Amino acid sequence: MKVGFIGLGAMGAPMARHLHAKGLLTAVGNRTQSKADELAAELGVRAARSTDNFADCDVVALCVSLDHDVLTTVEGLANVLRAGTVVVDHSTVSVETARRAAAMLATHDIAFIDAPVSGGVEGARNGKLSVMLGADEAALDKARPVLEAYAARITHMGGIGAGQATKAINQVLVAGINEAVCEGLALGEKLGLDPDKLLPTLMAGAANSWFLEKRGATMMRDEFTPGFKCVHMLKDLRIVQGIAASAGIRTTAIDQAAADYAELVERGQGEADTSALITLKREKPSQG
Numbered sequence: 325m326k327v328g329f330i331g332l333g334a335m336g337a338p339m340a341r342h343l344h345a346k347g348l349l350t351a352v353g354n355r356t357q358s359k360a361d362e363l364a365a366e367l368g369v370r371a372a373r374s375t376d377n378f379a380d381c382d383v384v385a386l387c388v389s390l391d392h393d394v395l396t397t398v399e400g401l402a403n404v405l406r407a408g409t410v411v412v413d414h415s416t417v418s419v420e421t422a423r424r425a426a427a428m429l430a431t432h433d434i435a436f437i438d439a440p441v442s443g444g445v446e447g448a449r450n451g452k453l454s455v456m457l458g459a460d461e462a463a464l465d466k467a468r469p470v471l472e473a474y475a476a477r478i479t480h481m482g483g484i485g486a487g488q489a490t491k492a493i494n495q496v497l498v499a500g501i502n503e504a505v506c507e508g509l510a511l512g513e514k515l516g517l518d519p520d521k522l523l524p525t526l527m528a529g530a531a532n533s534w535f536l537e538k539r540g541a542t543m544m545r546d547e548f549t550p551g552f553k554c555v556h557m558l559k560d561l562r563i564v565q566g567i568a569a570s571a572g573i574r575t576t577a578i579d580q581a582a583a584d585y586a587e588l589v590e591r592g593q594g595e596a597d598t599s600a601l602i603t604l605k606r607e608k609p610s611q612g
């Protein structure tokens with residue numbers, strides 16, 4: 325099987341490395357060409373210069389940034405891939421984008437799987453991602469060896485879009501936990517509690533979470549290297565707001581998180597890790 329990977333960022337590069345370790349990786353591509361050239365040279369695979377260079381692949385996986393990036397990449401792939409091949413998208417985008425991508429490829433008999441992931445850069449590096457899928461069975465069967473290269477769990481949630489719908493729910497929980505952890509730790513700092521005692525105590529009880537474990541100590545040291553960028557969290561929360569508005573639920577947590585990440589992005593913190601949220605929580609609220 326020949327596999328291509330497009331989007332070699334915080335998530336994509338380690339995922340591509342796992343494919344290489346399984347002997348599946350043929351070509352890598354990225355918007356900034358130097359990243360593809362460097363990884364390709366290191367792994368001894370092809371550095372693609374455009375989607376044309378994936379023409380011989382059986383499966384092409386993407387982990388790019390935004391909805392627009394998925395749609396332009398898929399448009400390019402639709403014109404070059406053979407019938408019967410599969411495009412797997414690991415980016416977090418809207419359900420609507422997943423359906424549009426699938427429709428574009430379907431006219432060329434190419435299958436599409438929306439396959440967003442959770443588990444952070446640590447999950448990508450360790451090959452322990454949770455992958456949530458919208459796909460038909462036949463496409464999933466073909467792509468399974470690819471997914472198994474970096475997944476701890478693969479869940480087929482339903483037809484096209486069901487993976488992205490599941491990821492939207494995932495992001496509600498992630499954003500809500502971030503709000504609580506950052507607010508709690510900012511308060512702990514103000515009360516003068518020793519982080520070396522506070523953090524393990526919280527982690528040993530009911531307050532533990534992935535975010536507390538992975539980002540608690542670094543945020544208290546003011547280290548905000550991504551990880552997961554604020555600008556991507558804001559993108560996700562805008563998607564979630566759209567879904568929640570149509571479904572008709574009370575969105576207190578979602579709206580507060582969206583407002584906070586919008587403020588961080590406005591302040592020039594878009595490329596910082598989401599744990600930079602603690603910098604807002606440390607501030608005294610403005611009066612009246």
Ligand code: NAP
Binds near residue numbers: 332416444551
């Ligand atoms: P990232 O570090 O910014 O990486 C994105 C990569 O995609 C960059 O290398 C970028 O190229 C490349 N890219 C963007 N548009 C492209 C295009 N049109 N064609 C080719 N390459 C393109 O972001 P990330 O953290 O890996 O996240 C990627 C996606 O996964 C996002 O949708 C994000 O929401 C989602 N996600 C992230 C995490 C996480 O913890 N980080 C977890 C789950 C899901 P450049 O080098 O030019 O920037």
